[in-house]
Amino acid sequence: MSDIKKLTTASGKPYSENENTMTVGARGPVLLQDFILHEKMAHFNRERLPERVVHAKGTGAFGKLTVTHDITNYTRAKIFSKIGNECKILLRFSTVGGEKGSADSERDPRGFALKFYTEDGNWDLVGNNTPVFFVKDPKKFGDFIHTQKRDPKTNLKSPTMMWDFWSLNPESLHQVMILMSDRGTPASLRNLHGFGSHTFSMINADNERVWVKFHFKTQQGIKNFTGAEANEMRGIDPDHAQRDLVEAIGNKDFPTWAMKIQVMTETEAKDFPFNPFDLTKVWPQGDFPLIEVGTIELNQIPSNYFAEVEQSAFAPAHVVDGISYSPDRMLQGRLLSYPDAQRYRLGSNYEQIPVNRCPFAVNNYQRDGLMAVNGNGEDSPNYFPNSFDDIVADESYKEPAMELDSTIAGWYDRNAEGENDHYTQPGILFRKVMTDQERKNTVANIVGAMSGISGPKRDVIINRQLCHFFRADIGLGMAVAQGLGVTVGDNMMAHA
Template sequence: MADKPTLTTSAGAPVPSNEHSLTAGQRGPVLMQDYQLLEKLAHQNRERIPERTVHAKGWGLQGTFTVTKDITRYTCAKLFSEIGKKTEVLSRWSTVAGEAGAADAERDVRGFSLKFYTEDGNWDMVGNNTPVFFVRDAYKFPDFIHTQKRHPKTNLRSPEAMFDFWAAQPECVHQVTILMSDRGIPKNPMHMNGYGSHTFSMWNEAGERFWVKFHFKTQQGHKFYTNADSEKLIGKTRESYQEDLYNAIENGEFPKWTLFIQVMPEEDALKTPYNPFDLTKVWPHGDYPLIEVGELEMHTNPENYFQMVENAAFSPSNIVPGISFSPDKMLQARVFSYADAHRYRLGTHYEALPANAPKAAQVNHYHKDGSMRFFTNDFGNPDAYYEPNQYEGPVADASVQEPPLRIDGDMNRYGNAQEVDDYTQPRALYEMFSDEQKQRLYSNYAAAMGPVSQGVKERWYAVLEKVHPEYAAGVRKACEAMDSDVNAVPITSETPTDAEDRNTAPDTVKAHDEVPAK
């Protein structure tokens, strides 16, 4: 048997024993000078970092993005500069509401985040498996998340709080319809789409700006679990997503997604009948068709989950020249809140951790000291620790400045001062569902709304009524049947293809993330 390496302390000193405490006599007591014991216990106490406030349970892989189509007319971002170009990518998928120990197969929105290690620094696409979200203004986001977490008295999840909030915010109905549909429990991340959800911007070498939406379409096809399937699976394992992902990679079955973008000329934002920066809205594909960009392939299980997935810190603030933000209110807030959450959870210099460290040729900045200063950043010139300086320290590059963003209007808290149509798009989505899909939608609502008070149910029925009378009637009937313990709406494990996959819907309505063109 070959000699094994010597066990050492974290300071590099050899350790005489990793089994027996230093004691006074055979029976003890233990001596306080056994610093190796104290260090081992102290480190164990700190092996768990604070879990994410949302998206706490997650799974990740490493892979590659390859450009397949030329989109340089829309962006000067170097990762899209030529067909065939490859960029390393770190992915993390997650559930939104559950804690770190939640079951993978629960009904919930899924996070879909990607970190592209580009030559110009990291670009993070921090999205979900849905093209819209529950609210359009970040002022409401903390309150929404409170409804998804545990009740302060019972310490249990509260359907009453969820539907009470949703009923007071009709803008939620688009996202809730997706959540309660078949796509509310994807079989695993390989069988779901990913969306940037927000409106972003790109600009080209000529300084022309375009508004864009990012769509990562699964090449594995959409598969889902019903409530009955999910309950049965969770009874066997709470780690089904991790098992599926890990085993697929180990078996050489590498999942792939095709990246498409929707592109809107800058001036069109003034002409659309909807606000193109509203996170509760989608852009009709008939007006802004999908444009293929490239292929994402995830092919590697991280050697250390904690290092590369738990320590991963994705933030919409990580952009590269050629890609930027939009007036989307939720996006504007996330640009701050995500990075700030990482500083709290991981530490001041979280971006120097292996999962987050850029692979660009140069990484130069003037951030100093603080917790986790485990690296040098003096660029070989310790006198250049401020800017401007006379010591040839790094300076800004005006050539990567994005073109001016046109804005107009008076400062105000606009809220609902203007009429917003929150019902047309979810109506189009509902009308695309087959009869079987609608029946499962009703059943899923009944299961979710069982503990909800009648008053809150009535308020939610009123919201659904504005979407479609049949929608409201179907959910009401299913809930009443559930209340009387009558299984009036059967739940099956059959997995019919949706309108997108059957391709039988009208050309302007082929996917769950589309509405008819105006």
């Protein structure tokens, strides 16, 4: 027993909860006092310089949101106060795991980060081109991203690391299935959907709250590369996606997306068969149909990439009155880690950079720090309250209290009974959503990716992952096993 290495904090304190964040009840929000979460995320945010830790390779464009439908029964946000309202936006697309010089056609989710410049402040909706994610607790995020980066010994991308993590975390299966389909290699940024991914909330003029998910449906149609086509494009033009977007907008072929929402009441959430705040799950559209909101259009390429795209900073914490958060654990973790990452990357005054600055009123008592370029408050007071200025806290913006399911705080297993169905939705995706050709391509992509697993644990990792595929769909498991040359034994089928 003396040879066992105990898991410790950076200061040497042993601890046990490295995968589950402390929450208020099994489905409640994250507690600020869980310092292990903050230590992991704060260190993770500072691991790379000067690139973004994730989403390093990206491109962006300006445009507008036009409101086409009335959703004021759900939200009092001024941006949606009447049909016909327009709002300037910035949309940044990106790959997730690659470095700044990586190829646009890599198999990877695509970031879909929107900044709405509203009269009530800037609203950042920071999602992906997928409605789900690989993990559902923020403590898992840094560990997951490490497996998508480079091996600490060889400095090479490692299929072994990736599949070892995924095989040990079955909650990843839904996103893995999407990633390994042709949706993992979009043909262009104009031909993909966007999602807020997380569950958010909306609050109306009567202080009533509903839970929402945001969808952005491309009006150009979905277009993906096969695995072979994506590999070929890496050698032909590693910047093909950025080139395509720049040229389309330059030719006034402005891409558009239909903005839609799904809405769930608080009562429906309590009676829902699974956790509606689980980022690895989708809400069935048959139960929660898409509701039309508006249209976003991209019509202007930034005049300087570094100033307006590289320096752009997004954070899900930036919401506006009428739009708010939910107990989604990953969202709660991002509320802290994203602004922290931007302060590290761009400095404490990153919101003074023109592309990030609210074009309307900004009144606060933040002063000093690196690159304070807005006059630094000049001679006005730097404390609140005071007897000299006329800045007030407007009580009309106060949100209603969020009703929680428990007052007991603790480390609740994210995959406890009732939270551990990792297979139903991936199985439905494979059997009912994908076409025959998409299923064949997905299996081929999985086999190709898993063929790179090496080392003494190769068979263990492969067999463990195969069990997940079998649990999702027997046909999927059999096809992948056959492609890898693995004989399926009774033991594997029993575990499935």
